[in-house]
């Protein structure tokens with residue numbers, strides 16, 4: 455399972471700093487300034503879909519992910535996961551992939567085992583940890599500490615920890631930030647392969663338009679803050695995808711760039 459329904463979600467943050475000072479001159483600001491971030495978001499993600507979310511910096515992508523994951527409450531509207539209203543975070547249903555989220559004092563094995571801590575049977579847990587280390591090609595590196603790994607290996611260890619938790623939905627908020635170009639391309643391939651294997655719903659936030667189009671079953675593009683859905687594309691091109699093989703994909707790519715204000719530097 456992992457069906458997500460976002461219904462007319464709005465989110466405003468209230469800036470309280472300085473509110474007391476301004477209160478004297480303007481009683482309407484008694485409760486602080488309101489910053490609208492999400493402006494009536496309606497989205498539905500199918501079970502097992504890999505959804506890429508694009509949008510200008512500061513438009514509200516992370517906020518939407520936090521609201522869906524239950525870390526933050528919408529100001530109005532609802533989020534349902536598998537038909538149930540999200541009321542708070544749930545480690546059983548959701549795993550947030552955080553970069554730099556490895557504990558430096560734990561080995562790769564110990565870090566990944568954290569994802570499997572819900573398992574009662576020690577042997578089953580060990581087998582699962584090993585299986586997922588194999589999936590991300592870290593076999594043989596189990597006993598190293600994070601600082602002994604390259605950036606790409608650290609991300610793969612984080613990915614193994616997320617996968618071993620066997621979540622219904624996996625959130626990835628710019629998981630490749632800071633990786634070099636080639637490692638980033640290889641990580642893309644690994645996520646695509648892993649997704650084909652596990653078929654879980656993944657919400658993947660990125661700034662990279664090509665990355666979204668190469669990876670996603672769906673690509674959602676937001677406007678500037680307050681975010682509205684500007685484009686919602688269903689991509690049914692098989693993997694591996696490349697822009698030269700699919701004219702339609704190349705056309706969509708140009709549309710997305712144009713929507714985001716880039717006209718010819720492609």
Ligand SMILES: Nc1ncnc2c1ncn2[C@@H]1O[C@H](COP(=O)(O)OP(=O)(O)OP(=O)(O)O)[C@@H](O)[C@H]1O
Nearest residue numbers: 467468491509510511512513514515516517518679
């Ligand atoms: N806890 C908070 N309190 C107040 N304002 C917040 C809070 N979290 C985010 N914001 C504001 O909400 C807006 C959207 O932030 P968000 O982190 O969702 O953007 P984003 O689309 O993920 O941006 P980026 O691409 O840079 O990561 C920003 O203006 C930010 O300052």
Ligand SMILES: [Mg+2]
Nearest residue numbers: 515516517627
């Ligand atoms: Mg963000």
